[in-house]
Amino acid sequence: MSSPTPAIQVENLSYAYGRAEAIHDLSLAVQPGRCYGLFGRNGAGKTTTMKCLLNLLRPQRGQVRVFGLDPAKQEVAVKRLLSYVPDQVAFYPWMSVRETLDYLASFRPYWNRKTEQELLGHFGLDPAQRTGSLSKGQRTQVALIAAVCPETDLLVLDEPTSGLDPIVRREFIETVIGAYQEGIPGKRTILVSTHLITEFEGLIDEFTIIDHGQAVLTLDSDHARERYRKIRARFAQSPPELDLKAALRVRRDGRELELIANGAGDELLERLRQHNPEALSTESLTLEEIFVATLKS
């Protein structure tokens, strides 16, 4: 059976702002129904990648496909399939929240009014309030409602939780994103870029870490947690000198030794056991720890 068309297919994508190269030879593929994380430091190229998906930027090299469609040639068809929440949300200040949502609904063939009402209540937004008087967080909330209500097959979220308070942030991630994906399981895809990796920990199925416009690491989340492990060993005396080249990072603290292993966890554990530690424990890294360990190494 042939594999389904990827929701997003990026191949050797490059884009430069003048002389500054934002993305270089980036490739990634997002399968339908997955929640895909795009992690990277500020200026890593996450927003540029997302803008290329929407044809807001034209790739200088490489190609981008959304459900097999070329955004540059089939712009409207691609945009019908996705909703986008940008990192800097802006609305027409003279419009009320109600008018803004109606205006954005006018572009869509379907708009879930029930979800809209629920989310407006959830976020405590006043539909009569002008968007010009909304705070940054409230504008983001309106943008999130506008992105979820059309119930598109792909949700592209660029730093969606920046500016949201912790309660709304948690609620948004658990309720909104969760409900969106559960609407039609296995069909609705999310591409999210964020610094707040911990907040999306339970949702991310697969991720790519970008640094300086290049993909540094692409992994399935479960596989990543298996592969990246933190090993702690406590010895009776100071830790012995060991060959720990296989470890990604080594930290010595008195009688304790802490290692971060990348795929060689079992081998390192065995080596440590040979020196009879008082205590030996191992645990999976969180996605944020993997992110930090990868970029620091």
Place this chain on the structure above:
Amino acid sequence: MSAKTTRILKEARSLFWPWCAVIIAGALRLVEQSDSALLRGGALQGIHPLVEAISFLGFFVGIPLLATLSLGNEFHHRTLQLLLSQPVSRMEIWSEKLIVTIVAVLAAALVFRYGQQSTFPQDPELWVVGGALIIAMISSATFWTLVARSTMGGLALNAVSCSIPLVWHLRREGIAETMTTRSVAVFAVLSYAGVMLWLGRRALARFQVTGGLAGDDLLMAGPKMMPRAVAEWLRCRSTSPLLNLIRKELRLLRPVWLISLLAARAWVHGRAGIGTRSAHASCVHSFDCGSSRDHVAGGRKNVGDAFLAPDPARAGSPPVAHQTGHSHVHRFGLCRSASHLAADGRQIHLRIDPHVREPGCGDDLAAWGAALELCLILVRLRG
């Protein structure tokens, strides 16, 4: 309500208040020309210069502003990304904006036409020039706004670029005004409008949302705007906080310095114009108040111009009025005396002598020239 109607209404709404302001500016002339007792010896008798200034601004700033505002608003409110990320063709966005702009500008232009009707009742050339100017403004607004990435930048570039044919029209020398030259001029302006329309459409189709903040604005564009030596001098140091504060402010205000530089140059040109005029101390202003266009066939007739001929014989018919030290000659012919003459049913012919210029008009031309240079600099930087 259909989706298209919703979007068109949104476009119309964004233009509504500026459109009202422009309409009021145009309608003021109508009110002034009415037989209101307030205006005839009443409390508002001295309001004419103000009305004239508002009317002038309304037409030469308001109309290009209306043409620019539809897209300029998207930059101003940073909503272009929102608009372009919706599932609608860019050409549809372009056409919807164009439709609303055309309706708004034409409605405003009609009000101005009726406002000025009694001033220039029998001069089709004025309406041709005005019409061509408006068509050119509407057509080129999208392109210039996308180049400038701001309403003000788009307005300036649009106004400057559309004024080039007007300035040329006022300054042309040695070209006899025949039906052929007129047709060629109209054809040239319409061709310009067509090309700009196509360029604007193409620019929107290819537009890339490269940034989000003020860095988008052409006037605030990167350090390339400033020569390296000056930039180095204005660079903040790790010491002297007070000087750093001044340096920072100087850098922030860089568009103002550029504009000041150009204004200074315009002023120097203006002074030169005054010098030239002083050399023609015997200059008199003449109104050729004939009744037929034939009277001016050999001359260069420019209604809407303040350049007046010193030699009445060149007007093609004997002048009926000579005035010296005319205090009501205004640029672009928004002239009370002119309206009074026109109200008597006579045609007004104002003529150009290239060697004699009103100082204010010299300033105008120099300013337009300087603004044109600014436009070219900006476009080059953009490239």
